[in-house]
Amino acid sequence: xxxxxxxxxxxxxxxxxxxxxxxxxxxxxxxxxxxxxxxxxxxxxxxxxxxxxxxxxxxxxxxxxxxxxxxxxxxxxxxxxxxxxxxxxxxxxxxxxxxxxxxxxxxxxxxxxxxxxxxxxxxxxxxxxxxxxxxxxxxxxxxxxxxxxxxxxxxxxxxxxxxxxxxxxxxxxxxxxxxxxxxxxxxxxxxxxxxxxxxxxxxxxxxxxxxxxxxxxxxxxxxxxxxxxxxxxxxxxxxxxxxxxxxxxxxxxxxxxxxxxxxxxxxxxxxxxxxxxxxxxxxxxxxxxxxxxxxxxxxxxxxxxxxxxxxxxxxxxxxxxxxxxxxxxxxxxxxxxxxxxxxxxxxxxxxxxxxxxxxxxxxxxxxxxxxxxxxxxxxxxxxxxxxxxxxxxxxxxxxxxxxxxxxxxxxxxxx
Numbered sequence: 305x306x307x308x309x310x311x312x313x314x315x316x317x318x319x320x321x322x323x324x325x326x327x328x329x330x331x332x333x334x335x336x337x338x339x340x341x342x343x344x345x346x347x348x349x350x351x352x353x354x355x356x357x358x359x360x361x362x363x364x365x366x367x368x369x370x371x372x373x374x375x376x377x378x379x380x381x382x383x384x385x386x387x388x389x390x391x392x393x394x395x396x397x398x399x400x401x402x403x404x405x406x407x408x409x410x411x412x413x414x415x416x417x418x419x420x421x422x423x424x425x426x427x428x429x430x431x432x433x434x435x436x437x438x439x440x441x442x443x444x445x446x447x448x449x450x451x452x453x454x455x456x457x458x459x460x461x462x463x464x465x466x467x468x469x470x471x472x473x474x475x476x477x478x479x480x481x482x483x484x485x486x487x488x489x490x491x492x493x494x495x496x497x498x499x500x501x502x503x504x505x506x507x508x509x510x511x512x513x514x515x516x517x518x519x520x521x522x523x524x525x526x527x528x529x530x531x532x533x534x535x536x537x538x539x540x541x542x543x544x545x546x547x548x549x550x551x552x553x554x555x556x557x558x559x560x561x562x563x564x565x566x567x568x569x570x571x572x573x574x575x576x577x578x579x580x581x582x583x584x585x586x587x588x589x590x591x592x593x594x595x596x597x598x599x600x601x602x603x604x605x606x607x608x609x610x611x612x613x614x615x616x617x618x619x620x621x622x623x624x625x626x627x628x629x630x631x632x633x634x635x636x637x638x639x640x641x642x643x644x645x646x647x648x649x650x651x652x653x654x655x656x657x658x659x660x661x662x663x664x665x666x667x668x669x670x671x672x673x674x675x676x677x678x679x680x681x682x683x684x685x686x687x688x689x690x691x692x693x694x695x696x697x698x699x700x701x702x703x704x705x706x707x708x709x710x711x712x713x714x715x716x717x718x719x
Contacts, residue, residue, distance in 0.1 A: 337378040338654055340365065340640055341406035341436075343417035343427070345394040347387030349555035352702070353581035353629070354387070354419060357441060359622045360633030361416050364641065366621075374641045375648035382409060386423045392529060393555040399423025400430060407434030413659045414438070414640045416633070420553060421445030421501040424465065428457040432464045437660035439466040439639055441632035442577065444601050445504045446471040449680040463681035466663055468632040468639070468672070469601035470686045472501070475576055476508030476551070478688040478714035479599050483547060484516035485715050489572070493545040494523040495536070495560070497552025497578075505576045506551030513549075521545050528556040537567040546572060553578040558587030565592040577601055580691060581627065582702040590701060596693045597711075600628045603672050604689035604710050614671060625705045628689065635670035642668050688714040 342361055344354040365379050373379055384406070386399040399418055406412045407430060415431065415438035418424050424443040431438055448457050448465050458464050483489040494510050496502040503525075510520055521543045524536045533556075540548060548571050550560055557579050564573060574597035585593055605611050606628060614634070618626045626634075643662035647654050667676045676684050691708040699706035 337373075337380050337411070338644060339380045339382050339409055339412040340637075341382045341384065341402075341409070341412050341415040341438075343384050343386050343399060343402045343406075343415065343423070345387040345419045345423075346385040347389060348391065348393040349558065349587070350393055350419065350553060350581075350583055351387065352583045352586060353554070353627070356582070356624075356627045356630045357419060357633040358383075359618065360441070360626065360630035361637045363618055363621055364634045364637035367617075368641050374645035377644060377648060377654065379641065379644070380411070382406060382412060386418055393553060394418070394420045394423045396423045396426035400426040403427035403430035403434075407431070407436055412436065413644065413654055413656050414663070416441075416636055416640065418443055420499070421448065421504070422499045424448050425457065425500050428465050429459055432458040432460040432462075435460065435464075435656045435660065437464050437466060437656070437663050439468060439636040439663065441468050441636045442601075442629050443467065443501070444469055444472045444475055444577070445500050446473040447500070447504065449682050451680060462660065463664055463677070463679065464660065466639075466677055466681040467683050468636045468670075468675060470683055470688060471601070472505040472508050472576070474686045474716070475599055475601045475688050476505050477512035478686075478716055479574065479576070479597070479690060480509050480512035480516060480518070481715040482690055483572075483574070484513065484518055487572070489518055489547045491519045491521055491545045492547040492549055493521050493540045493543060495526055495548065495550045495552070496523075497526050497528045497550075497556040499528070499552060501576075501578065502550075502552030504551070505578075506549065509549050509551065518547075526552065526556045526560065528552070531559065533560055533563050534567060537564055540571070541568050548573045550575040550579065554581065554583040554587060557584055561588035561596060562592045572597070574598070577629070580704070580708060581629075582704055585693070585704065585707055586702040590695045593693045594695045598691050598693070598708065599714065600689040600691065602628060602632050602689065603685070603687045603713070604628055604691075605631050605672055606705055607710065611671060625703065627704050631671050635672055635675060638670055639663060639666050639668055639675060642666065686716060688716075690714050
């Protein structure tokens with residue numbers, strides 16, 4: 305759990321106090337309240353990124369409550385952490401526990417999160433069985449929403465796992481297109497961190513790279529808890545690839561950035577959104593992080609003048625700059641709030657099922673444009689943004705706005 309500042313306008317509800325106390329899973333009139341559950345990896349390697357996402361969620365919710373709440377219904381927040389000190393990052397078992405807590409809270413009508421796909425896979429079936437929709441601003445593994453795996457991840461049938469980002473079925477291949485078409489890379493070596501996100505992302509990247517004529521010289525799997533990757537990196541050095549691509553999160557990514565700078569400094573290096581964020585900049589430092597390419601599975605909006613009012617409000621509330629995933633988090637919260645309001649305005653009771661149906665039917669103007677979902681809960685937009693770490697000594701080393709240079713949208717389409 306995290307400490308709550310006095311400026312927050314929400315009430316943080318302890319899950320243990322809810323069992324047997326809340327008598328209704330609905331709100332039907334002004335003056336009542338509903339709960340939104342939030343799950344983030346607030347402990348461990350991704351904590352800094354998690355807090356930027358949390359701040360995006362909370363800005364939207366606090367702003368809504370300051371106006372009386374959606375349809376004058378106050379929104380409470382149940383904030384849960386799926387990161388553990390033992391895992392050093394997200395822990396899928398803790399994610400499953402958190403999902404059960406949300407489902408057990410009968411006043412909880414929707415959820416936000418998780419950050420990563422490994423806890424997402426552990427949580428999705430629990431949400432499905434509890435008829436509790438969630439919207440993730442960062443989790444990108446396509447299996448969770450793929451109808452081929454519906455029996456595993458949504459056993460109750462309906463789409464339950466929604467996203468304000470595209471999936472790795474597009475994030476990986478789009479960056480592979482960039483390296484093949486723009487940078488003319490011919491050889492590569494792949495790594496992943498053994499998590500659901502990293503394995504799926506690296507596989508998608510490598511499959512498209514092969515289609516585009518890039519030769520895969522090999523692939524290794526890293527243990528995110530291991531301190532030393534020199535054996536794998538020395539092997540890669542001997543193969544002399546043009547590109548090293550890593551699918552995974554910051555726990556292994558920070559160490560990989562440091563050690564790869566020492567062993568293979570002249571090889572191009574890239575990763576997905578697990579390599580985008582203050583956790584990487586702060587943990588790897590410079591010059592180790594310099595030159596890394598990373599993607600964000602959404603449009604890059606931070607340079608858009610339309611976002612200036614949002615940025616000003618975000619900075620005023622939090623004291624720091626938002627990230628692109630602060631934006632997708634804010635948008636995810638807006639969608640849930642809009643769904644609650646639309647249900648209430650029909651005169652229906654605000655139940656989980658009604659909110660889920662309203663989320664599925666969303667066509668909402670958000671910071672990133674009009675958001676809508678396909679029948680599986682995936683975002684209909686497929687835009688992937690490409691960045692490169694380019695150290696600017698005039699700004700703080702962990703300032704993602706100024707240390708990650710936006711390169712452009714990755715080329716879409718197949719080979």
